[in-house]
Amino acid sequence: MALDDIYKETILDHYKNPRNKRELPGAVVTCTRNNPLCGDEITVSANLEDGNLLEVTFQGAGCSISQSSASMMTESVGGKPIEDAMALAADVRGMLAGEVDPDEDAFGDLVALKGVVKYPIRIKCAVLAWDVLQEAVSGGGAARGAAAH
Amino acid sequence: MNGNEVLDVERIRKDFPILERVINGHPLVYLDSAATSQKPRQVIDAVSDFYSHHNANAHRGIYTLGEESTEAFEGARAKIAAFVGATDPRTFVFTRGTTESINLVAQGWGRKFLKEGDEVLLTDMEHHSNIVPWQLTAQVTGAVLRYIPLTDDGQLDLSDLGSLLNERTKVLGVSGMSNALGTITPLGHLIEAAHAVGAVVVVDAAQLVPHHRISVLELDCDFLAFSGHKMLGPTASGGLYAKAEHLEAMDPMFGGGEMIHEVFHDHSTWKAIPHKFEAGTMQIAQQVGLGAAVDYLEALGMDAVRAHEEEITRYALDRLLSVDATVYGPKDAAARGGAVSFWYRDVHPHDLATVLDAEGVAIRAGHHCAQLVMRRFDTPATARASFYVYNTRDEVDVLVEALAKAERFFAH
Numbered sequence: 001m002a003l004d005d006i007y008k009e010t011i012l013d014h015y016k017n018p019r020n021k022r023e024l025p026g027a028v029v030t031c032t033r034n035n036p037l038c039g040d041e042i043t044v045s046a047n048l049e050d051g052n053l054l055e056v057t058f059q060g061a062g063c064s065i066s067q068s069s070a071s072m073m074t075e076s077v078g079g080k081p082i083e084d085a086m087a088l089a090a091d092v093r094g095m096l097a098g099e100v101d102p103d104e105d106a107f108g109d110l111v112a113l114k115g116v117v118k119y120p121i122r123i124k125c126a127v128l129a130w131d132v133l134q135e136a137v138s139g140g141g142a143a144r145g146a147a148a149h
Numbered sequence: 150m151n152g153n154e155v156l157d158v159e160r161i162r163k164d165f166p167i168l169e170r171v172i173n174g175h176p177l178v179y180l181d182s183a184a185t186s187q188k189p190r191q192v193i194d195a196v197s198d199f200y201s202h203h204n205a206n207a208h209r210g211i212y213t214l215g216e217e218s219t220e221a222f223e224g225a226r227a228k229i230a231a232f233v234g235a236t237d238p239r240t241f242v243f244t245r246g247t248t249e250s251i252n253l254v255a256q257g258w259g260r261k262f263l264k265e266g267d268e269v270l271l272t273d274m275e276h277h278s279n280i281v282p283w284q285l286t287a288q289v290t291g292a293v294l295r296y297i298p299l300t301d302d303g304q305l306d307l308s309d310l311g312s313l314l315n316e317r318t319k320v321l322g323v324s325g326m327s328n329a330l331g332t333i334t335p336l337g338h339l340i341e342a343a344h345a346v347g348a349v350v351v352v353d354a355a356q357l358v359p360h361h362r363i364s365v366l367e368l369d370c371d372f373l374a375f376s377g378h379k380m381l382g383p384t385a386s387g388g389l390y391a392k393a394e395h396l397e398a399m400d401p402m403f404g405g406g407e408m409i410h411e412v413f414h415d416h417s418t419w420k421a422i423p424h425k426f427e428a429g430t431m432q433i434a435q436q437v438g439l440g441a442a443v444d445y446l447e448a449l450g451m452d453a454v455r456a457h458e459e460e461i462t463r464y465a466l467d468r469l470l471s472v473d474a475t476v477y478g479p480k481d482a483a484a485r486g487g488a489v490s491f492w493y494r495d496v497h498p499h500d501l502a503t504v505l506d507a508e509g510v511a512i513r514a515g516h517h518c519a520q521l522v523m524r525r526f527d528t529p530a531t532a533r534a535s536f537y538v539y540n541t542r543d544e545v546d547v548l549v550e551a552l553a554k555a556e557r558f559f560a561h
Contacts, residue, residue, distance in 0.1 A: 003503070003504060003558070006503060007503075012559070038499050038514070038529070039523070062497060063499035063500050119503065122499065122503065125499065133398070
């Protein structure tokens with residue numbers, strides 16, 4: 001098992017230089033979730049309009065997998081219809097379950113997470129941001145500023 | 150092996166087949182014995198021998214194998230009880246380990262004798278297995294849980310013990326050695342103080358018994374729980390020591406076959422202790438294996454086992470502190486055991502564990518079933534290296550070198 005199976009350059013890049021990692025003042029939805037098993041914590045904030053995600057940001061702390069997944073997610077879903085973002089979330093989960101072979105064009109940087117499949121215990125880390133996004137847009141954490149654990 | 154002061158670690162290592170494993174191209178460096186220890190050939194052989202030559206249900210068959218099985222099972226009980234200083238085998242109940250043992254006390258004793266407003270005093274360094282069973286019992290009885298806080302260096306803060314232990318305190322539940330901080334607690338003092346207010350004392354000795362010679366009679370604890378799998382024995386072995394008067398007074402936790410004396414339509418009567426707590430077919434081969442583990446540890450000598458733990462822990466603390474790792478818990482090896490929790494610079498423990506695994510090094514990363522400890526020290530998780538009789542200084546060196554590799558990998 002080689003380390004670069006899991007720690008692709010792309011992952012390390014997003015971990016060291018996270019994109020859209022900031023507060024989103026006046027965000028329409030904000031949701032925080034943690035993974036008590038490892039202490040990863042992620043807050044996703046987004047602005048929505050007419051069924052579209054506008055800006056998406058994240059904040060949080062945790063391992064390189066959880067934080068890079070969140071960073072890549074904000075880049076790939078920002079500006080997309082919610083429906084498309086949710087379809088991508090399902091595909092990312094499918095890829096991490098080893099069931100979906102990623103379409104490299106649609107996935108972009110997210111393809112780098114494919115190696116996590118070989119580390120079953122880390123899959124939770126990779127999925128966390130996507131769970132939080134889904135929860136946020138589906139209303140689970142929709143009240144502005146709500147933080148639930 | 151004849152109880153020398155110093156362990157012959159190279160010779161010991163030859164007894165552990167798993168230490169020949171190659172992991173990701175590197176020799177296995179197993180530093181997670183606080184989670185579960187590895188098993189020597191002598192223990193594996195004892196289990197295999199039981200199944201190959203003596204297997205039958207215990208306390209049932211009126212035939213040769215049944216008698217052999219019963220004798221092996223009860224022989225293991227006497228041996229394991231004696232290992233923790235219990236002279237009466239009736240005071241040792243077989244369970245699957247520490248968690249089941251504490252649940253047995255919290256249910257069998259706690260639900261019967263705790264009342265609304267009674268207090269159960271625990272500590273902030275307890276493993277979840279010495280917290281959650283008491284929460285479940287508190288929900289049923291109305292008892293109140295209180296906690297002894299920790300000092301910044303991971304010791305019990307006993308400055309307020311006088312008010313925490315009071316006439317309402319009916320139970321003190323305390324770890325003998327913290328799995329998350331390594332701290333060894335002053336059991337003798339705590340037991341005396343608890344008895345002075347009429348409380349019973351439940352000791353979580355999961356981390357203590359594998360490394361230290363203890364005597365339940367000298368300690369005068371009421372209950373002491375430990376796990377066989379952390380002391381070279383099979384999983385699901387271990388048990389609960391309890392004073393006979395408590396076992397007599399307690400209710401069984403499980404009802405079923407073999408724990409009854411007579412069964413009627415509306416009630417049943419129980420067997421004598423300890424059997425009234427041992428319903429159904431027990432983990433016979435595992436407890437026999439634990440008996441072999443006790444033989445192995447006795448041959449090494451528990452004083453030598455502890456001396457080795459202290460020596461390698463001191464070396465690991467020195468090395469970790471010298472590379473600026475943040476170590477949680479006491480820094481003095483004499484005041485602690487060989488479970489060393491740390492955070493290495495900016496590398497998240499999960500990433501660290503994955504990088505170390507690629508080097509063949511197995512450590513634990515996470516909250517170690519001690520979320521109260523994590524919260525007290527304001528950290529979501531730690532990395533933990535823990536040591537046992539087969540670990541060497543060279544292995545500590547491999548760990549520390551791998552840390553540097555992890556940092557290069559993740560440096561911002």
